[in-house]
Structures are given as C-alpha cells and as structure tokens.
Amino acid sequence: MDKEEEVLILNQPLLEEPATRNTPPEDLQGKSLRLRVWIETKKLWRIVGPAIVARLASFSMNVITQAFAGHLGDNELAAFSIVNNVILGFSFGLLLGMASALETLCGQSFGAKRYSMLGIYLQRSWIVLFICCILITPVFIFASPILKLLGQTDEVSELSGIVSLWVLPLHFSYAFIFPLQRFLQSQLKNFVTLWMSLVVLVVHALISWIFVYVLDFGLVGAVVALDISWWLSVFMMLGYVTCGWCPLSWPGLSLEAFSGLWEFVKLSTASGVMLCLEFWYYRILIVMTGNLSDATIAVDALSICMTVNGWEFMIHLAFLAGVGVRVANELGAGNGQAAKFASKVAVAESSFISLFFCALIVALHDKFAYIFTSSADVLQAVDQLSYLLAVTILLNGIQPVISGIAIGSGWQAWVAYINLFCYYIVGLPLGIVLGFVADYDVLGMWSGMVLGGTLVQTVILAIITTRRDWENEALTAGRRVKKWSRPDNQEEGQQ
Template sequence: MATDESATRGNEEECRVALLDGDVKEEWQVVANGEGDSCGKLGRRAWEESKKLWVIVAPAIFSRVVTYGMNVITQAFAGHLGDLELAAISIANTVVVGFNFGLMLGMASALETLCGQAFGAKKFHMMGVYMQRSWIVLFMCAVLLLPMYFFAEDVLLLTGQPPELSAMAGKVSVWFIPLHFSFAFLFPLQRFLQCQMKNFVNAAASAVALCIHILLSWLLISRFQFGLVGIALTLNFSWWATAAMLFAYVSCGGCPETWHGFSVEAFAGMWEFVKLSSASGVMLCLENWYYRILILLTGNLKNAAIAVDALSICMTINGWEMMIPLAFFAGTGVRVANELGAGNGKGARFATIVSSMTSLVIGLFFWVLIMGLHDKFALIFTSSSVVLDAVDNLSILLAFTILLNSIQPVLSGVAVGSGWQSMVAYVNIGCYYLIGIPMGILLGWLFKLGVLGIWAGMIGGTAVQTLILGIITVRCDWEKEALIASTRMDKLSQVR
C-alpha cells in the first residue's frame, strides 16, 4: 500500500510539471481521483491541436510553393528571350510588383484577425461582410498605388538602374497593372477560405492555375513569340483565373454559412477596418522588404558580382524553405484568432505553443541539413568554384536565418491572430531598420566584412525582433485578449 501511494504521488508530481495549458486544478483533480492519465490527456490535446493546425498549414505550404514556382517559371521563360529581358522582368516583378504585393498582402491579413475571430465566435455571416470590406479597402489602395506602375521607369532611374533596363522594365510594369488589381480581389478570398479551414480549395485552385500558367507560357512566349508582353499577359491571366475559381466556389454554394451575397453592411464600420488593414500592411511590408534590402546593399559593395551571385543562391534556398514558416504564420494566425473569438484564451495559448514547437522542429531539421551540406548544396545552381566557396562562407548565416525564420513568422502569426499589428509594426521598424540595417552597414563597410557583415547585422535585427515578440507572447494575458476579441467583434458587427 505504501508503495502504491508513493508511486501515485510520483506520478502526480510528474504530471503536474508537464501541464502546459494553465488549467492545473482541473487536470490535478483528474489524477487525484484516478479518473485518467493527465499526461496522456495533454498528449491527446497536442495531437488534436496539431491536426487542426496541419489542416491549414499543409495546403498553405503547397499553395505558396506553387505561387513561388509560377514566378520561377516566368523568369525561366524570360531568360530565353535575352539577358536584358530577364533583368527587366526580374526588376519589374521584384521591385515594382513586389512592393505592392507585400503591402496589399499585409493589408489583406487583417481578415485573418477578423474572419478568424468571427469564425471562433460563430458569427459566420460577418465573415462575408468583412471580406467585402477588405475588397473595398484593397481596391482603393490599388488605385492609389497605380502611379508606381506609370512612373516605374523614372523610379528605377532614380535608384541608379541603367537607362535601357529602366525603360524596358517600365514598359513591362504597365502591362502588370491587371495583375496588381488581382491582388485586391484574390487575397481577401484566400484569407476568407483559410479562416474557415477551407485551405484545400486554395491549394486546388493554385494547382489548376499552375497548369494554366505553364500552358499559356509555352503558347504565348515559345509558340506565338509575344515576348515580354506575353509574359505579363500570362501572369495576369493565371492570377485572375485563381481569383475567379475561388469566387465561383464561394458564390456557388461552397460557403453557405459565411457568404450570403453582397451587402451594404460592407460599407459600415470602414474606419476601424482601414486602421487594422493599414497596420497589417505596414507590419508585413516591413518584413517583406527587409531581406530584399540585403541584396540591394550587397550590390553596392566593390567587386560585388561574386557576392551577389552567392547571396542570390542563398536567398533562393531561403525563399523556398520560407514557404513552410509562412504557412505556419497563416496557420497560427487562424488558430489563435479562432480560439480568441470563441472566448478561449487558454486554447489560444496552447495553439501558440504547439505551432511554435512544430515549426521549430522543422527549422532545426533544415538547420542541420544546411550545416551538413554547407559545401555541396550550391552545386544545384552553379559549378563555379569561386561562387561555391563564397556560398560555403555564407552557409552558416543561411542556416541561422532559416532557424530564426522558423520561429519569427509563428510569433507574427500570433500577433495577427490577436490583432497586435500596430504594435508589431513599431517593433519591426525599430529592430529591422534602426538596428539590423545600420548594424549590417557598420559590419559590412566599416569593419570590411562585406556581405558576411551585412547579413550578420541584419540577422541581429531579426534576432532582436524575435526576442521581443517572444517576450510579448509569453507575458500575454490570454483571457484579456479573448475579452478584447469579443469587444472587437461586437464593435465591427454594428451597422453604422
């Protein structure tokens, strides 16, 4: 009997330490009464949460990889037209379209907060209203951003690009205007479906769009020789085809609870929606542009050709792998928003823990992979021994960038799910642009470490940002956040 009592006390103590959800009294009572194994219950909870998370994350990874692949295919076809054409498409797509893409994608992420919390609160009818508000806000934003396309040549000349390249990229940019407006329609649709666990629809539409994109690229560029105009038309059609497929699914009965047709309610409460969308846009745009600046700074080094080649290889690998953390960004935002909308602060905390641990394990796997193949992975892209050596020197920074990026997007997802976009935008400005970039410039030029120093300094900015977001998340009062979410739902649900 004494032995049994001792074993019971030992088991109780072990399980008491293992509890992560904060509801210690309830779990402790289960163990004390011998009604179940609390450690097992915790494991089951983690498994159930993981299943909910991967329902969002798995299709999101596929969709993002496909979208990234469409850009790679576009550049591959452009490369067969000539070096100048490839450079023009790359600059138009990366600089002009890329800036607007990042801003509008960020603004659409406000729906991850609102639709996610509305879904958790079972205010399903409001999700369609929020999407319509997002269409209105993003369309107005798209109109305001149009001068960037019309004056792209002048902007590129001001940044020091050659006149011939600037002229060609400027002409291509005008042809990308339909693509630009597709963002305003497509991004809210994707987030609307994502927040109600219908990411498989996004994945299916992306797969069909990829097939269309490959076929059209071959027809318009290789067969009919439409040149750069053909490339622009292909991208325009592929993105609008994706938007049309998703809207057809939503409007033809795919979302009967959340889509009740167009409503004048969409025009109510616009100011609150604009503020949240703007904060979301600034937050994600600052993150989207941070490592693009790394390439820009490296291009200004003396004898930068080899450094830029090596850095481009590293950034390509980082870009492919980044699709996984970005999917966790989406999954975490939705899960946290769902739980807060349902008034379950502890559930939001538990979703954050499960998502963070899962993404970190994946990040550690790729960290080990890069460290182990540090002198070999660049063989995929080049056989130049000079570039291979340069990539080898940068591999440790690539590995730690991937590791940091396995946590940072998850914490940003928590911020989006909780509605902290304004606060995180200030954190991003301070860490990225007041710490990371100045530190990179200091190490790169003053200490003459070149691209190694620039990148190391910018990793420092990311590390500080991740640390601050981690502290904010750990110290968060989740029950208070659930109350704030409830208040937000009530406020934005009012017709004014």
Template sequence: MDSGCEENRQPLIEANSLHDDEEDDQYGDKNSIWIESKKLWHIVGPSIFSRIATFSMNIVTQSFAGHLGNVELASVSIANTFIAGLAFGLMLGMASALETLCGQAYGAKRYSMMGVYMQRSWIILTGCGIVVLPLYIFATPIMKAVGQPDDVADQTGLVALWFIPLHFSFAFQFPVQRFLQSQLKTQILVWVTLAGFVFHFVASWVSVFVFDFGVVGLAIVLGVSWWLIFFGLFGYAALGGCPETWTGFSIQAFSGLWEFLNLSLASGVMLCLENWYYRILILMPGYLDNATIAVDALSICMSISGWEMMVPLAFFAATGVRVANELGAGNGNAARFATIVSVVHSTVIGIIFCALIMIFHNKFALIFTSSPDVLKAVDHMAYLLAFTILLNSIQPVLSGVAVGSGWQSRVAYLNLGCYYLVGLPLGIIMGWVVKLGVEGIWGGMIFGGTAVQTIILLLILVRCDWENEAKKAAMNIQKWSRPSVDQSS
C-alpha cells in the first residue's frame, strides 16, 4: 500500500496543495484560526440544524402516537427506537464511508468520482437494507420473545411493517447528505430538512385528527417525509446544484463494490459499537432492585444527553469532512490544524453544557417528571451526566478524524475492546458486585469504556504522522478512482 504509486501520487499532491486563505506552513495565528473556524462552522451549523430537525420528526411521531393511546405510544416508540433505530445506526455508520472517500476526492479535485461513490453507497446500503429487513417483518415475535405484552408486540409489528419505506429511505438519504457535506454544500441541508419537518408536522396532525389513520398513518407520514427530504437533496444535486460532482448515473458505480463494502462495513461497525453500547446502558438497570425509578432516572439523563449529542455529532461530521478534504489535497499539517480547532470548539461547548448540568443538577429533571424519588435519583446522577457530556464533546470529534483519515477498521477494533471487553464488564462489576446500582453501571461503562477509548484516540492523534497520512490518502484516491475517467482539472 505504501509503494507502487509514486508516479501518480506526486502530481496529485502538487496539483491540489493550493489554499485560498492560508499557507501550508503557517498555522496557529489568529487569522488562520479564524479561517479554519469559519470553514468548520460552515458545516457544523447546518449539520446541527438538520440533525435536530430529523431527530424531532421522530419525536413528533411519538407525540401524536401518545394522543392515540398508551399501547400506540409504546408500539411506535419501540418500533422507532429498537427496530428502525438499529437499522438507522448501521446504515448511518456505513454511509460515513463517503465522508472518507468523497471528502478526500473533493480535496484532490477528483470531482466526478464523488457521484460514482454516492451511487456505490446507494447500492451497498440498499443491499444492507434487504439483509436487515427480517427485523421489520418479524418484529412481533421478536418483541414477544423479549417479554413485551402481546398487545404492544402486535401493534409494534404492524408499525414496523409500515416503517419499511422509511427503512429504505436511510439507504439513499444518508449518502446524499454526506455527498453534499463533503463539498461544503451545507445550506441546502437546512432548507430541505426544514421543509421536511414542517410537512411532517402538518401531515401527522392531518393523519391523526382529520382522517383518523392511527399509527399506520403516522408510520406512512414519517416514511414519506424522509423520502421527500431525499428527493429535495438529490434534486438539488442533479438539477444543477453540483455540476462538477454529479455527472449522471454511471455503470462505474457497479465496479469496486467489494472494496467499497469492506470500508462501509468497517464504518458501520465502528459507529454501531458506540450506538449499541449506550442502548445497553439504558436496558441494564431494568435488572436492578427498584428498577422503575432507576430506568426513569437514567432515561431522563440519556434524553438530555441525546439532545446535546446533536452538537458533537455535527462536529463529528464536520471534522471528518475537513480532515478528508485536507488529506485529499495533500495537506497533512492543515488536517492536523483542522483537528485541533475542531476539538477546541467542541470541548468549549461541552464545558458550557457540563457547567449548566452541575448548576441546575436538582432542577433540569423537572422538565420530564415531578416524582420526588425520580428527581432525587436524577440529582444523584447529575455529576455522571455532566462528565458524560464533557467526554462526548471530545470523543465524536476524534472519531470524525478517524473517518476523515480512513481509520474505520482500526477504530472498530478499538471500540470493541474498550466498550465491550473493558467498559461493559466494569459496569456489571460496579453495579452488581460492588452494589453501586445504576450509578455504578453508568460510571463503570463511561470511565471504563468511553474515557479509555477517548484517551487512546488522543494518543493515536498525538503520535500521528500527518504528512504520511496525506500520502496514504493520495494513494487511496488513486486506488478508488481512474484518472482516465475523471475529467476534472
């Protein structure tokens, strides 16, 4: 991998080492920090908005389901969180392979290959969607097997079947989002997701209160809303918004699928191991004494953490794009500088949220409950929530660097070791053996898993040879594209 491409590599780096605003050897002064910050927030701002908008569409669906009845609310929540949620996490992770490929191709000015990469991702994610389809088809027996009441399980199975269109929308929307982000076409994300959210809210209200379509209507509306967002984004790209990077459908999309699948699976596993780790954290307190209070308190804390997580996840996406762009352009030092700026920005925001949690440690749970027992339990967990938010302001940014650099396989193994071989056993020991209850489970999983993973990633970045990473990116671009096909200049 480190040899055999010397002739092709050098012209690529030289041709794409230009910077409009800064020189390669000058980083750290106020001007370069300001320029990099503007580039970063050009991606972060719209990404935060689009993530909150799409996340809120699920909340709207659950809220309207709550007006239909408790069984309807439970079925929609379970189908959304555990059926669609598992597929969502896997396909979102697999789509992040485009942040590596499209980001580096854009930096290297291999523009026409970006559309080919997106089409390859559609093919791979559609195949993944078919493989995961039994989760939706057999949702009812799966829910009964894990102990859900028959009425909830039956209703969940019905909702899951009508969620299948939503499920396949993930395979197309996630790649086109990353395709646009990688070339800094971010403002369109704001307008299209805003329009999608407004449509979703109005259509959900009409479905429930005008036509009385019930949970089936809500499931259909959610799927239609996601597909409309995809068609809006793709329509922008295909109808002139991305003239250099979208040159039409290509038979080349069907070549190199095996290698593309490997990178996509590594990306999916990397992010799924994180996503499923926190889902396990929510389930584990259910086996403790006083489980209801413990689960309620932890759910409140995780809801707060989930909303705040939209910010670091936006930094995850932005960092991946910035690092990939600079590495693709052959600018290792610029990629390193982009990493530092992103980590600092995200950490400062995390410190602010951390301080707010500590200041309002006995108040913020009032948003969700008035139960004295639950409020007391949340108050006791506030310091863990604050530390989790602080860690989560750093860790996703480091994962974004890994995606931008193409380290998905390496980080997937790291996540497996830190989360499931260290964090999870430590949480079990602290919760049941040491008898610290839910705080022990959470503390063990956070300190043993997330904290250790974050420290190791920081050490990897400190020791990283960024110029060598730029050379590897150049070789990967040569591997993934054919110069004779790309007509950009």
C-alpha cells in the first residue's frame, strides 16, 4: 500500500459526502478493491473493536459473581447459575432485543443527519422497556415455584427464589442501559462505553470481594454487588448523555417521546422476539439435558461448551452491533450499495474469525476442558461434544452478522418468523427426537438443534440477504426516517 492510499484511508469519513452518496462503492473515486475493503474495515472496527471489549467486560461481571458464588458452596453456585441463565437470561434476551430497535432508528436517523430524533427515540425506548420490565417482574417473584415445575430440587429452587428477588434491580437496569448503549453506539461513541465498562468491571471485582469476604454478606452480597455495578454503568452513561457531551442528539426530556409509541412498540417487539428466540434456543438445551439419565456429567460438559461458546460469541455480537450501525448509517444516508458492501465485508471478517476459533477447538478438542475441570468423565464428555462446539462456533461467524444486517435494515419481523420456524418448529423437535427417541442423549439433542435449527436459519437468512434490492432498502430507510422524524428546520438547513 503506497503513501497516497494511506492518506486516503486516514482521511476517509464514516459516511460519504452527499455528492457521492448514490455512487456504487465499486466505482467510488476509482479506488482499488483492496483499498475499499481496508477503508470499510477501518469503519467497521471503529465500532466492533470497542464493542468486543465492552461486551467481554459485561460478560465478565457475571462470571466474577458466579465465581464468588461457587466459592460459597455448590448450592449457591447452582442457584446463581440457574437464575443467571434461566430467569435473568429471559429478561436479558428480550430486553436486549427490544433495545435493538434503536440500532435501526438511531442509525438511520444519524445517517440522514436527523440528530435530534436520536434523543426522542432513546426516551421512547426507556418508556417501552420499563413497562416491559414491570410486566415480566412476576417471573422473578415466582421464580421458586417455576423452577420446581422445571424439575429443580426444593433446596436449590428456594435459594434461587431468594436470588431472583435480589436481582430485580439488575433486571430494571436493562431498561436503561441497553438503549443508552445503542444510542451512543449509533453515533460511534464506542470508546466511551469501552472505558466505562472497564472501570465498572474493576469496581465490581472490588465491591464483590468487600461484600462477600469483608462484610460477610454471602450470596446476597455477591448479587447486590452485581446490582450496584450495572446501575453504576447506567448512571455513568446517563451523565455522559445528559451533561453536554451529546449536544446534537440529546434535546432534553420531551413529551414527544410519548407520541408514536405504538409503532415503536411494534418495532421493539419484533426486535425482542427475534433475539429472544435465538438467545433462549440453547438455554432450552441446558434445561432438557437435566432430564437425561446421567444428567450431572451431561450438564457439566454442556455448561463448559456453552461457556466457551458464550465467550467467543461476544466477538460476533460486537459484529452484529457494528454491521447494524454501518448498514443503518449508509441506508439512512441513501447509500444502498455502500450498505451492501459493508455487509459483505462484515460477514467475511466475522467468518474468518470464527473459522480460526473453530480450528482451535478441533486442534484442542481433548485439552481445552482442563481449564474448567479435572474430572475424567467430564473431560471425556466434553471431548465428544467438541466437534459440535466447533460447528456452532463456525456458524456464529455468519448468523449474528446477518441478524445485524436485518436490524440495520429494519427486517426484524421477518427474521423473528424465520427464527421461530427454524429453531422451534424444526430444530427443537429434531433435537428431542435424536436425544430422547433415538437415545443419542445430549449429543443427539445438540446435533438436531444445530443442524435442524441454526444451520437452516443461517442458510435462509443468507439467501434473503443476498437477494435484497439495496437501492430499494435505501429508499425505504429514507421513508422511515421521514415518517418517524419531526420537522426540524435547523437540521434541514445543516444538510
């Protein structure tokens, strides 16, 4: 790469100027394919890089709390793990998905330079998600009888019920932090969330140690430390947004946030269902595994595989966020071909990363479980599942990115229907048949759910994405921005 190309890269804006908006990226200023890929990579990783660190930091807070719970006793570990994965996991998946509506609306409005609407959308999202939190609060209150119905022991269910009540503040923090993250992300303020996440992670480790060991508050202390850490993140982001660092996109509290709520609810619900169906898919696998004859070994082995998959999946969740912002920004700016090109680059780079980790798991198929256990039976069970883990990781590189493209384009409702069909009508029944009827146990269940659900869903979404008319998507985005935006003469003048 010569010096002239390097100068072009350094000076490349995130969005093309209006004069070049309708120019296909292949012909844009006569740049070579290598240079255009590098320029798009730089734009993408400006979002993806900080998002990976931020997501790993947030994931690590729950891991730290789980580690403290594990040192308190087996029942404490089981109680927190169940609440974290089943009860809180339901809330997390639904609210995270609903907040993803902001990636569509804020991203496209930012691309169209309707900056003041971002703050209105943020406030609408707070209202909708807070109401949703209230509606699903009974799940936390009645967690103990729910878990007993799912087959958990009375002792673990009772302790889990106590933990569920103490994580209610954490549950309500989701209604504020998820919209704030997407509000900042759509404006490319990713390094703000990165540094805040790292600061909160350090604070969380410190206060967890104080509450558990110094003050001797036990499991409740560990959970309260987690509540405090999540709300600290909320207040830090809220302070950044409302205290002058987002002058264009934060117009202050406005009654306009209460207008158009029904349309916002529909888009948020579609986003929530899309991600929740996906997020809950493999958690159902863990619940079903508990009904096998040798459940202890099976659950331990599957939990190790799901933990490894979860850590690696954080990378591709960052790609989901990155490509969602890039596609929404370009469509909002009227750059259909640029959005298409951004999608291709994101899928290619995410797939390359997943291929690397897939090969790593295959190479270390009988060794990586030593990180978590020394039990010979569990090690052998993990070894048997390792190749399915490798296939799942490989699909991670494609499927979340396509979901991000759908979010950036506003196709959430279509993807929700596809997820429902592939996961719960095809994949889950096939997994049950292979696991229980064909007697292949956890290997059969996971195989059916991966091949019948995840693989089929990935293929269908890939076909739909490649057949989209991207110029029409840009026009649709423009109509959406006009429909949802209020007249703003000052912004019109700026454009």
